[in-house]
Amino acid sequence: MTSTADSPTRPLRRDAARNRSALVDAGREVFASRGLEATLDEIAHRAGVGVGTAYRHFANKQELAAAIFADDLEQMVESARDALDVDDPWDALVSFVETTVTKHAKDRGLYEIMTAGTMGEHPMHVDGKTETMREALFEPVTALVERAKAGGCLRADASPTDIAAILLMMGSTFLASEAVDRPVWKRYLWLLLDGLRNTACGALPERALDLDELDAAFAVAKKH
Numbered sequence: 458m459t460s461t462a463d464s465p466t467r468p469l470r471r472d473a474a475r476n477r478s479a480l481v482d483a484g485r486e487v488f489a490s491r492g493l494e495a496t497l498d499e500i501a502h503r504a505g506v507g508v509g510t511a512y513r514h515f516a517n518k519q520e521l522a523a524a525i526f527a528d529d530l531e532q533m534v535e536s537a538r539d540a541l542d543v544d545d546p547w548d549a550l551v552s553f554v555e556t557t558v559t560k561h562a563k564d565r566g567l568y569e570i571m572t573a574g575t576m577g578e579h580p581m582h583v584d585g586k587t588e589t590m591r592e593a594l595f596e597p598v599t600a601l602v603e604r605a606k607a608g609g610c611l612r613a614d615a616s617p618t619d620i621a622a623i624l625l626m627m628g629s630t631f632l633a634s635e636a637v638d639r640p641v642w643k644r645y646l647w648l649l650l651d652g653l654r655n656t657a658c659g660a661l662p663e664r665a666l667d668l669d670e671l672d673a674a675f676a677v678a679k680k681h
Contacts, residue, residue, distance in 0.1 A: 477514045479504040484521050488566025493522060493573070495566075523587055526570050530590035533557060533571075537597035546608035550601045551650060554620060558646055561624065562631050572625045572675050612655045616665030623649050625675060 483504035487495045497518045501511035515521040536556050543549035561568035570587060598617050605611035626649065630642035666674060 473514075476504070476506050476510050479506060480511055480514055480521065481525055484518075484525050485566075488522060488525065489564040492565040493518070493569045497521065522566065522570060526567055527586065527590070529560070529564075529567050530571075530587065530594070533560075534590065534594050534597065537594060537601065540601055541597060541604070545610075546601075546605040547610035547654075550605045550611065550620075553598070553601060554623070554650065555646070557624065558627055558642070561627065562634065562640065562642055565631070568624075568628060568631070572628070606655075610655055611653055614665070615653050618666045618668065618671045619653065621671055622666060622674070 480500060484500045487500050487503055491499075495518070497511050497515065498508050500518070500521065501508045504511070515524070537553050540549045540553040540556075543552055561571065571591065595617060598620055602611065602615060602617045602620065606613060606615060623646075627642060627646060630645045634640050634642045
């Protein structure tokens with residue numbers, strides 16, 4: 458009998474490929490509306506496939522989420538890099554933040570995976586690839602912040618982690634927007650952005666979060 462242990466991976470059969478595609482599409486819809494608390498069972502039901510079929514394709518919902526959001530995270534990195542081509546440094550920073558928050562407002566799952574902690578016992582502990590993409594995003598965001606500071610339009614004590622913290626804080630405004638059925642999150646985003654403008658106000662009372670503190674804040678926020 459010939460062993461198949463070292464055989465090359467075979468492409469999915471047509472029906473298996475169709476089921477996987479249905480699961481990814483359903484997962485995107487369910488995660489967008491319900492967030493990462495949604496179960497793989499729910500997604501299988503939405504996709505019209507059996508739960509066993511879902512688990513044959515994805516070991517758990519984290520694996521499915523990683524497959525779904527990989528492209529979104531890559532697009533966010535590209536969005537930050539593209540913003541560096543905008544002539545006005547303040548407009549460049551605002552363009553990236555607005556684009557990102559708009560996506561988060563429409564997709565609860567994307568917001569949650571972008572602000573999920575990488576430490577502690579968080580139920581949606583991000584995988585290595587997701588964390589790599591989030592780290593890749595930090596470089597162009599840092600460039601946007603430093604460029605705006607050099608241009609005199611961003612306060613000198615602003616930090617790239619302030620941008621990440623703003624993204625985290627927007628979560629409660631998305632819930633408020635759903636409650637009143639209008640995008641009030643836009644108002645609060647601009648209030649936060651105005652706080653970053655270079656004005657004659659005094660120094661901020663606390664230093665910016667460092668990366669470890671930011672990660673800890675993400676982890677704690679997701680427990681409440």
